[in-house]
Amino acid sequence: MMKRPRLTASSSDHPAVRRYLRDGHYPVRGVDRHFSWDVWTHPERQRTPQAEAERVTARSSSLTHSKGPAARQPFRLRSWQAAIIRPLFSTLDADGYRSIRTAFVFLPTRQGKTELAAALMLYMLFGDQEEGAELFSVAVDIDQAALVFNVARSMVRHDPELQARLEVVPSRKRILHHLSSSAWRVIASDAPSALGVNASGLALDELAAWPHRGQESRHGGER
Ligand SMILES: Nc1ncnc2c1ncn2[C@@H]1O[C@H](COP(=O)(O)OP(=O)(O)O)[C@@H](O)[C@H]1O
Numbered sequence: 595m596m597k598r599p600r601l602t603a604s605s606s607d608h609p610a611v612r613r614y615l616r617d618g619h620y621p622v623r624g625v626d627r628h629f630s631w632d633v634w635t636h637p638e639r640q641r642t643p644q645a646e647a648e649r650v651t652a653r654s655s656s657l658t659h660s661k662g663p664a665a666r667q668p669f670r671l672r673s674w675q676a677a678i679i680r681p682l683f684s685t686l687d688a689d690g691y692r693s694i695r696t697a698f699v700f701l702p703t704r705q706g707k708t709e710l711a712a713a714l715m716l717y718m719l720f721g722d723q724e725e726g727a728e729l730f731s732v733a734v735d736i737d738q739a740a741l742v743f744n745v746a747r748s749m750v751r752h753d754p755e756l757q758a759r760l761e762v763v764p765s766r767k768r769i770l771h772h773l774s775s776s777a778w779r780v781i782a783s784d785a786p787s788a789l790g791v792n793a794s795g796l797a798l799d800e801l802a803a804w805p806h807r808g809q810e811s812r813h814g815g816e817r
């Protein structure tokens with residue numbers, strides 16, 4: 595039997611990762627996936643900007659698209675998508691923590707914003723070694739907040755490896771990763787449950803639809 599090189603959380607020495615970095619091709623399913631999603635059993639991690647950038651790129655792009663012509667195909671990051679997430683996740687302070695906490699993405703519709711947000715949320719949910727990650731997608735109302743969630747839900751449904759690791763609770767709009775006690779919840783911005791959250795990641799989709807300060811003060815005074 596062929597001995598497989600050990601897969602680790604960073605895995606940049608794995609032949610399949612090198613192949614991916616060279617020609618952008620990697621298999622989506624099965625044992626050939628070039629890393630293990632079980633970062634919990636491979637806890638070592640190289641916290642260098644280069645390794646972090648490769649990690650988020652490789653992991654988010656090993657997901658599959660949820661809809662449209664690319665549905666069920668590997669998520670090949672568009673250049674603007676990569677240009678946003680690489681610096682976002684790889685700009686580190688002296689202690690190795692990310693220094694960029696917020697990214698605003700303003701692009702016309704149908705460009706892939708929601709899809710990208712879903713991929714990043716899944717990454718932060720269980721691909722990033724964050725114990726007890728608390729993620730929220732928030733919008734003016736619950737249907738809108740569910741947009742990103744529904745995309746992620748299809749990504750999980752299309753992928754047996756994700757299905758085996760995540761529990762999707764459609765009725766309560768939650769995705770749970772039990773191994774790391776991490777959860778992603780959908781809430782409306784005005785819901786009482788929006789108070790007191792201790793979020794490790796937030797996705798705010800369709801920001802243009804949010805009431806802005808002027809409107810808010812007309813209806814409800816300053817907040
Ligand atoms: N990197 C990509 N490659 C191919 N198709 C993509 C990519 N990113 C997004 N898409 C597809 O583009 C379409 C629009 O994406 P969506 O995220 O809904 O756009 P937006 O939120 O900007 O309106 C979807 O069908 C999605 O699957």
Ligand SMILES: [Mg+2]
Binds near residue numbers: 707708
């Ligand atoms: Mg969208």
